[in-house]
Amino acid sequence: MTAPLPIGGKPIRQPDRRGLADALRLIGFTAAVAAPLLAYVALSSVYQLAAEYRVSALLARRQQLERERDRLSLQKASLLALPTVAAVAGEKLGLVPEDAGEPSVERPLEPPKPAAAAGAAAGVPASAPRPAKVARAPRVRRQ
Amino acid sequence: MTGPAKALRPRLLAILGLAAAAVVAGRLVWIQGFRHAYYEEAATEQAQERITVDLPRAALLDRDGEVLAASVRCPSLFTFNPRRLSDPAGLARAVAGLSGQEPGDVLDRLRGRKGFTWLARKLPYDRFDEARALCQRYPGCEMMEEWGRAYPGGSVAANLLGCMGTDGGLAGLEADWDRALRGGSREYVVMRDAVATTLIPLDIVPDVDPRPPAVRLTVDGAIQFYAEQVLDRTVAEVRARDGVALVLDPRTGDILAMAVRPTFDPNAPALSPVADWRNHAVLDAYEPGSTFKLVTLAAALDSGRFRPWDTVAVGNGTLTVGPKTIHDDEPPLKAVYSLEEVLAHSSNVGAAKLGMALGPEVMYHYMRRFGFGEPTALRLKGEPGGVLRPPDQWSALSLPCISFGQELTATPIQLALAYASVAAGGTRVTPRVLPDGPVPPSERLVAPNTARELDAMLRRVVEEGTGKAAAIPGVTVAGKTGTAQKIGHRSEDGRKLFIAYFVGYAPAEAPRVVTLVMVNEPVGKIYGGAVAAPAWARITAFALKRLAARAAAAPPADLARVEVLK
Structure with missing residues (x-):
C-alpha cells in the first residue's frame, strides 16, 4: 500500500515491478495458445502438401491407366478386326476363303476315323458314351 | 528567419x-x-494465355457395334x-x-523461331514410350497428350469413313460429319513467363473422360470386308483402274457395304495419294451402260x-441414226425381240x-423419277447428280444413246x-448410313405391276441372258449386266476403255440385298457378264448368308443416337 501523498508534496516516480511479471505472464500465455496453433498450421501445411503430391501422383497414374485402357481397347479391336482374323486364319491355320465366303482348309485333312477307332486311339473304350457334341470336320477344298 | x-x-x-500522401492515396x-x-x-x-484443346470425337461403329474408328490419346x-x-x-x-516427317522440314520449323x-x-497411340525416350534424350523436347484417331480395321471401309488431319476430318464421313462427330473443345488457362514463353502444363488432358456417344x-x-476382298481380287485380275462394290438393304435403304478400290490406310493417310481416299461409289459419276x-x-x-x-425389230443388230450407227454387242438371235428379250x-x-x-419427255421424266440427275439423300459433300441434260439440249443422237446408257x-x-x-x-428407296436416321415416306416411282414385270425380266437376264455368271445356286437372282464404253477416252496404247457392271438383287421373290459391282477400265475381259457378274454372285451369296445368320442371332445392344448436323 502506498503512503498518502502529503499536501504540497511532489509525486516521485517509482518503478512498477509488476509490469514485467505481467508481460512475462502474457508472453507465456500467448506462447501456450499460439504454439499448438502454429504446430497445427505447420503440420497442416505439410500434410496438405503431401496430400497434393499424392493427388498429383494418383491423377498421373489415372491418366496412365486410361491411356493403357485406350491402348488395350484398340489393340483388342485391332485383333478382332476381320483383316487380322483373316490374316491369322490364312497364315497360321491355312484357311482360305471359299467362293461363297465359307472358310475351308487348304491342305487335305486325314479321313475321319470311325468313332470307335478314334476313341480307342484316344484311350477311350468302345463302349464309352460318345461326347454329347461332336465337332464337324471342316470341308476340304481339293486343289 | 523570425520566430513565427x-x-x-x-x-x-x-x-x-x-498533400503528397493524399495524392498518392487518391491515385x-x-x-x-x-x-x-x-x-x-x-x-x-500479360501473364496468362488461353489455349483450346479438342476433346475426343465420337467413335464410329459398324451395325454390330464393332469399332471402325475411335479416339485415342x-x-x-x-x-x-x-x-x-x-x-x-x-x-x-x-x-x-x-x-x-522429313528431317529438313522439322529443322526448318525450329530455326529462327522462339x-x-x-x-x-x-x-500413333502406341508410340508413347518412344516419344518419352526421345524427350529424355534431347533436353528441351517436351511431350503432351492430344486426342488422335485410330482405325482398328485398317483400310476396311476407309473410303467411306475417310480420315483425320491434325485439326479435323479430311475425307469421307470424318470430314462430312466433322461438326457432329467432334466432342467439342475445352479452353485452358496457361501461364506465360517473363519472356512470353507459353508454359503448357503437361497434364492438360481433362481428368474426366469426355467421350461423346458412339455413332453406329x-x-x-x-x-464390307468380304466385298473388299472380292473386289480386290477382281480389280487385280483385270488390272482395272478402280472398282466399287455396293450392298444395300432395299427394305430400309441401309448401306451394308461400300467397298471402293483403290483404297488407303486411314491410320497413315499421308502414305497414299489423295486420289486413293476418294469414295467412287458416291462421289464419281460414270456412264451406266x-x-x-x-x-x-x-x-x-x-x-x-x-x-x-410387245416386240421390237432389232434386225441384224444395227441401227443408223443420222451419221452414227448403233450396234448390239452380239448379233441378235432373231430379228424381232420381245421387251423381255431386249433386256x-x-x-x-x-x-x-x-x-x-x-x-x-417421257424418258426424261422417268430418269428424273428414278433419281438420276440429282444427288441422293445421303447428301455427302461433293456428291454429284451425274450428267443428265434436259431434253431441249439433246441432239438427234441423244435419245437413242441415253436409252442404252450412253x-x-x-x-x-x-x-x-x-x-x-x-x-x-x-417405291423409292432412300439410302442411309445411320440406322436411326429418319425414314422418309414411301414414294411410288412405278406401278406395282410394272415393278413385277421388270422383276421377271431381270430374272430372265440371269437365267438365260447375259448375266448367267451371276447365278447363285438355290437363290433366285434378278439383275442386269452393263458394259459402258467411255466415249472420248482411250488408254495410252490406244485401247478403248470400258466400265463393266453387274447390278441386281436377291432373292428375287423377297429381296434382302441389292448389290452393285462396277469395275472401271478392265483390261482383257471387259464385259459386265464376265468381269462383274461373278464377283457380284460371290458378294451377294455371302451377304445373304451373313444376314440369315444375323437374323438368327440376338440384336445388338441399342447404342446412343447422334443427330448428324448437315
Whole structure:
C-alpha cells in the first residue's frame, strides 16, 4: 500500500515491478495458445502438401491407366478386326476363303476315323458314351 | 528567419507531406478502386494465355457395334523455345524418324523461331514410350497428350469413313460429319513467363473422360470386308483402274457395304495419294451402260405404251441414226425381240428403238423419277447428280444413246438405288448410313405391276441372258449386266476403255440385298457378264448368308443416337 501523498508534496516516480511479471505472464500465455496453433498450421501445411503430391501422383497414374485402357481397347479391336482374323486364319491355320465366303482348309485333312477307332486311339473304350457334341470336320477344298 | 516563420515551417512541411500522401492515396484509390478491372485484365493478359484443346470425337461403329474408328490419346512433341535446344539437328532427325516427317522440314520449323513450337503432333497411340525416350534424350523436347484417331480395321471401309488431319476430318464421313462427330473443345488457362514463353502444363488432358456417344453405322463389317476382298481380287485380275462394290438393304435403304478400290490406310493417310481416299461409289459419276436399260424398260411399261410381250425389230443388230450407227454387242438371235428379250440379251438397238418410240419427255421424266440427275439423300459433300441434260439440249443422237446408257452419267449409288426401287416393288428407296436416321415416306416411282414385270425380266437376264455368271445356286437372282464404253477416252496404247457392271438383287421373290459391282477400265475381259457378274454372285451369296445368320442371332445392344448436323 502506498503512503498518502502529503499536501504540497511532489509525486516521485517509482518503478512498477509488476509490469514485467505481467508481460512475462502474457508472453507465456500467448506462447501456450499460439504454439499448438502454429504446430497445427505447420503440420497442416505439410500434410496438405503431401496430400497434393499424392493427388498429383494418383491423377498421373489415372491418366496412365486410361491411356493403357485406350491402348488395350484398340489393340483388342485391332485383333478382332476381320483383316487380322483373316490374316491369322490364312497364315497360321491355312484357311482360305471359299467362293461363297465359307472358310475351308487348304491342305487335305486325314479321313475321319470311325468313332470307335478314334476313341480307342484316344484311350477311350468302345463302349464309352460318345461326347454329347461332336465337332464337324471342316470341308476340304481339293486343289 | 523570425520566430513565427520558424514555427510555421514544420506545419508547412506537414501540410505538404499530407498533400503528397493524399495524392498518392487518391491515385491508389483511383487505380485500385475505379480502374481495378482494367488493370486486372491487363495483368492477366500479360501473364496468362488461353489455349483450346479438342476433346475426343465420337467413335464410329459398324451395325454390330464393332469399332471402325475411335479416339485415342496420342503423344505430341513440342519445345518451349527452339533457341535453347542443345542439338536441334539431332532432335529433328529423331522426331522425323518417329513421325515420318522429313528431317529438313522439322529443322526448318525450329530455326529462327522462339517460343512454343510443335515438333510432331498426334503420333500413333502406341508410340508413347518412344516419344518419352526421345524427350529424355534431347533436353528441351517436351511431350503432351492430344486426342488422335485410330482405325482398328485398317483400310476396311476407309473410303467411306475417310480420315483425320491434325485439326479435323479430311475425307469421307470424318470430314462430312466433322461438326457432329467432334466432342467439342475445352479452353485452358496457361501461364506465360517473363519472356512470353507459353508454359503448357503437361497434364492438360481433362481428368474426366469426355467421350461423346458412339455413332453406329448401317455398315456390316463382315459384308464390307468380304466385298473388299472380292473386289480386290477382281480389280487385280483385270488390272482395272478402280472398282466399287455396293450392298444395300432395299427394305430400309441401309448401306451394308461400300467397298471402293483403290483404297488407303486411314491410320497413315499421308502414305497414299489423295486420289486413293476418294469414295467412287458416291462421289464419281460414270456412264451406266446397259444397266440403264432398266429405266428405259420401266418407262416403256409404266407409261402404258408397251407390254412385256410387245416386240421390237432389232434386225441384224444395227441401227443408223443420222451419221452414227448403233450396234448390239452380239448379233441378235432373231430379228424381232420381245421387251423381255431386249433386256435379257441387252440389245442396244432394241433399247434405242424403245426410247425413240417413247420420246424425250417421257424418258426424261422417268430418269428424273428414278433419281438420276440429282444427288441422293445421303447428301455427302461433293456428291454429284451425274450428267443428265434436259431434253431441249439433246441432239438427234441423244435419245437413242441415253436409252442404252450412253451420253449420261450416274454414280454407282444412284444406279443401285434404281434397282433397289424395283426390288422394293416400285417405291423409292432412300439410302442411309445411320440406322436411326429418319425414314422418309414411301414414294411410288412405278406401278406395282410394272415393278413385277421388270422383276421377271431381270430374272430372265440371269437365267438365260447375259448375266448367267451371276447365278447363285438355290437363290433366285434378278439383275442386269452393263458394259459402258467411255466415249472420248482411250488408254495410252490406244485401247478403248470400258466400265463393266453387274447390278441386281436377291432373292428375287423377297429381296434382302441389292448389290452393285462396277469395275472401271478392265483390261482383257471387259464385259459386265464376265468381269462383274461373278464377283457380284460371290458378294451377294455371302451377304445373304451373313444376314440369315444375323437374323438368327440376338440384336445388338441399342447404342446412343447422334443427330448428324448437315
